[in-house]
Amino acid sequence: MTRRLPSTPPNLPGFSFIRVLGSGGFADVFLYEQNMPRRLVAVKVLLSEVVDDEVRQMFQAEANLMAQLSSHPSILTVYQASVAADGRPYLVMEYCSSTLAQRYRxxxxxxxxxxxxxxxxxxxxxxxxxxxxxxxxxxxxxxxxxxxxxxxxxxxxxxxxxxxxxxxxxxxxxxxxxxxxxxxxxxxxxxxxxxxxxxxxxxxxxxxxxxxxxxxxxxxxxxxxxxxxxxxxxxxxxxxxxxxxxxxxxxxxxxxxxxxxxxxxxxxxxxxxxxxxxxxxxxxxxxxxxxxxxxxxxxxxxxxxxxxxxxxxSSRSRRRRARSAARPRTVDGNSQGSGAERGRAAPPSTGRLIGGVAVAAAVFVGLVVAGLVTLARDAGGIPVVTDVRARTDGAAIEFAWEDPGLRAGDAYIVTVDGAASPPQRAAAYSLSVDEPGTVCVSVTVWRDGKSGTPSVERCTDVDEVPG
Known part of the structure; x- marks a missing residue:
């Protein structure tokens, strides 16, 4: 099987062609120098023989995806996307001089x-x-x-x-x-x-x-x-x-x-x-x-x-230990102060007054922050899950809820004991536990890259785990 020759690099205003970087099944990648600001860039150009409406849509989708994600420090940065004078779509990307594939072997x-x-x-x-x-x-x-x-x-x-x-x-x-x-x-x-x-x-x-x-x-x-x-x-x-x-x-x-x-x-x-x-x-x-x-x-x-x-x-055990060490929680979600915190308290007369003022202030600030976040999320129209139910069968637990009105592209993010799961579409989440204890779950609707208001946390106890 003979390897095809690279296509002719397009004439791009504001860029000077330097050399070919690589070729693939649908596109070639060229090294250009951008005139302003002056820097080296990699330009991915679709082959003219493969450009049709479907491929053009795929390429546009890639450009949009890369634009959404490229602010991440470990995702390649895309600077711009356009169509050359000869009709070939192209992406202008950050230039990286090497790949790990060139080193690890x-x-x-x-x-x-x-x-x-x-x-x-x-x-x-x-x-x-x-x-x-x-x-x-x-x-x-x-x-x-x-x-x-x-x-x-x-x-x-x-x-x-x-x-x-x-x-x-x-x-x-x-x-x-x-x-x-x-x-x-x-x-x-x-x-x-x-x-x-x-x-x-x-x-x-x-x-x-x-x-x-x-x-x-x-x-x-x-x-x-x-x-x-x-x-x-x-x-x-x-x-x-x-x-x-x-x-x-x-x-x-x-x-x-x-x-x-x-x-x-x-x-x-x-x-x-x-x-x-x-x-x-x-x-x-x-x-x-x-x-x-x-x-x-x-x-x-x-x-x-x-x-x-x-x-x-042992991720579930790690999450439980971290949560318990920070602040014990009852099944209804209320927090309890630790013995160490009580031992460091001020004398009763002044301690209760100072503690009461501090708690009141913290609660007030928390309510204001929570209210602002909730208002911002509700204004965005992201639905909220309100009815998480739990069913326990031995060591297996199933949490389920009603669809609050998901649209195409929406997903649920289930948070188990403080750790978020990957996005899913199913209105149920199952897990098994390897030790007795309390498992708490909240469900958030993800839409257009944003998370809505989490549901009220639903906790359930597992008293015995079959040996």
Whole structure:
């Protein structure tokens, strides 16, 4: 099979062509110098022979997606989009001189760099998921490196909106980093399949090869697909990789989607736990917080960190311990002061007065902030879930609610014990617990990149867990 020659670079006013950067099935990428402001840029130009109404719409969708997401520090920045004089649409993007694909096969990447890159890229994926977007082509060659060495995720060319990806969609596949259910045409992409691709990508950066690639063996498409569908995830082969990291990667690439991390956020927490275990600087989570979450947060660093001694894969237990340590909560949602706080109280006569004034002031400010946020959200017309119900069957809990009026593109975000799940369309959420305790859930409607007012938190007790 002969490789096609790049197309002729278009004449773009305000830009000077320098050289070809790469070619793909639908587009070429060229290096230009922008005249004002003066800088190097990468310009992605569609091929004239593939431009029709459908492809033009896909390209416009990619431009819109990249514009919405490119403010994220780990997503490639798009500067502008337009149509050249010869009719070919193009994107002007940040120029990155290298990709991780050019390094991970040539040299062994430090484990600290791989873990940090994994957290940053998974943060980009989590941000895209919260915007209702699936990337669908996560792999090392789509991780570029900026001039300052920061990894960024690129190429949302086959991205799809959450809930709209169907098995019949025609998409390009990067087989070594595609989940088995995608290769079997069961789905075109889901949050679970993105977790698989994240795991496969981090594995590749560690091992210097894709997960099911056999050095010196048959690595053709048919052989790779067969191993991805049936074989166990092999060890990375690096002696500096702890068992916890091998386990979390194997979990991310489980054959059954339900056995993987629940989303990119849980995958991030697991990587951070390994950083903590190895006494490495913990990479910050890069996911934007809602206004209401920022208003109630105490320490910004604590929102993105997990404590020492946390075990990988026990996210529900981590959330319960964190919540209990901060402030015990009863089933009806009321808070109770801790014994330590009571022990530090002032003498009764002055302490009650000062405490009462402080509480009153805090309640007043809280009500004002909550009222303003609620008014702002209600003004946006985002519906509110009002009737979360819980049903317990042994260790299994199902929370359900009535549809408050979702529109196409809307989604629910379920928050379990303070941790948000990936967006979903179903008006129900099921989970199983591994220890007795209280589980609290609230449901928020996501619309057009914004979260509405959360439902009243619904808590339920699990008294016994079958052994």
């Amino acid at each position: 040539a040299v062994q990447l430090p484990l600290s760099e791989v873990l940090s890159t994994g957290v940053r890229i998974a943060s980009a994926v989590e941000t895209a998921h919260r915007q209702g977007v699936l990337h669908r082509d996560i792999k090392p060659s789509n991780i570029l490196t900026t001039a300052y060495g920061h990894p960024v995720l690129a190429d949302f060319g086959i991205a799809a909106t959450l809930g709209q990806a169907a098995a019949s969609d025609a998409v390009g596949l990067s087989v070594p980093w595609s989940a088995p259910e995608v290769l079997l045409d069961e789905v075109a992409g889901t949050v679970a399949s993105e977790v698989w691709s994240l795991g496969a990508t981090v594995y590749s950066l560690i091992a210097g090869r894709s997960p099911f690639e056999i050095i010196g063996g048959d690595n053709g498409t048919v052989a790779l697909v067969g191993r991805i569908e049936k074989a166990k995830v092999p060890p990375t082969g690096r002696p500096d990789v702890p068992r916890s990291l091998e386990a979390l990667l194997a979990r991310a690439m489980s054959k059954r989607p339900a056995d993987r991390q629940a989303g990119a956020l849980e995958f991030i927490r697991d990587l951070q736990a390994v950083e903590e275990e190895l006494a490495l600087p913990q990479t910050q989570l890069e996911v934007a917080m809602d206004d209401w979450a920022l208003a109630t947060a105490v320490d910004p660093d604590e929102r993105t960190r997990i404590g020492a001694g946390t075990t990988v894969g």
